[in-house]
Amino acid sequence: MVGVSDSAGTLASTPGFAEWTFPAEAGAVRTARTLVRDTLREWGLDAVTDVTVLLVSELVTNSLRYASGPIGVRMYSHAGPTLLVEVSDPVPDPPRERPAGADDEGGRGLQLVALASRRWGTRPATTGKTVWFELSLPTS
Template identity: 70%
Template sequence: MICVIHTEGDSAEWTFPADPTAVRTARTVVRSQLRTWGLDPLCDVTALLVSELVTNALRHATGPIGVRLVRPSEPLGALLVEVSDPLPNPPLERVAHPEDEGGRGLQLVASSSRRWGTRPGETGKTVWFELGPPY
């Protein structure tokens, strides 16, 4: 089940249950919204990074997962992407060894985005990143 909270104007938000299908659904709705905004060149990288962060939320937190996009307000501004979950602890960036199956999600976010970070929320935390031009 997906709950669309707001998809008008310069932002779009969704809430997903803590279910493995959330990753695929989040990729789909993010791609669709970026196409609606004319930000097609950002679809692949945004969908990849959102799926990494939603996967992390599924692994480490219980409860709903929020995804929010904020469209750039200026022609060459940054797209803001936020993924929230009810776990208050910030994610730990670690160095994955070549034989490790996981542990590269935050490295991927850090290397693919303009900036990224975490902040506490009322009921958990938000991991955010910005993607800038070219688009």
Template identity: 50%
Template sequence: MTGGRGRAAAAQPTGPQWCIDRYVACDTAPARARHDVQLSLRAWGLDHLVDDARLIVSELVTNAIRHTRTGAVGVSVTRLSGHVRIVVTDDSSTLPARVPPAADAEAGRGLQLVDQLATRWGSQPLPTGKRVWAELPTHG
């Protein structure tokens, strides 16, 4: 990913490819994270994953900012054998929960969207917060 304090690994023809960055928890973080994940996927020749990955990143980063008191959000994307894993970390220990929104609610469907787009997703507590991850297959 570009800019910021994170490190970007050079894309390699074999082995895992990854990028990671941290964003201040503010209104511009989801857009910056979407852009950086898009750049990584395009550099890896995975253009067909860009739209779904952007939506997943947007939802997970927005949830981290909106539902926690975190000061920063970490985002990584890793290309592994057969799939791409997107990980969002924050310093809140509260794990995400799928709560069905009211039929007329204008928000609250983010995790349902992640569930529909990702082949697998989940969350894990960390000593300093949590990680929420989602996977997309690299083959069409």
């Protein structure tokens, strides 16, 4: 996947791991939302489905706005009490939070990620970058 480590081959058969790559086309956001929603329901993580879908939608939209190459999405639910989600694209520049005015149509995506997630960040890759966030999973 674009901008993510080479560990994907090992993880692809691991329970609680999902990965997709989308072309930088308008339908990528809708497809990502559907796949994330369906996967989280399959994993029994309904409690975090809505917020995860919202944040993935924001990050894929950002990638779509600035990237002309493939967009990757990964989810891991087996790493303890958290869900880790990564969105990668071929643009090396990290996203920047910026204040959005009341009438601005954009500028709130990273604010949403920062407010709704346990923690988030970015990391460079050989080609592009990855933006990631963690959500706390409910305890049984």
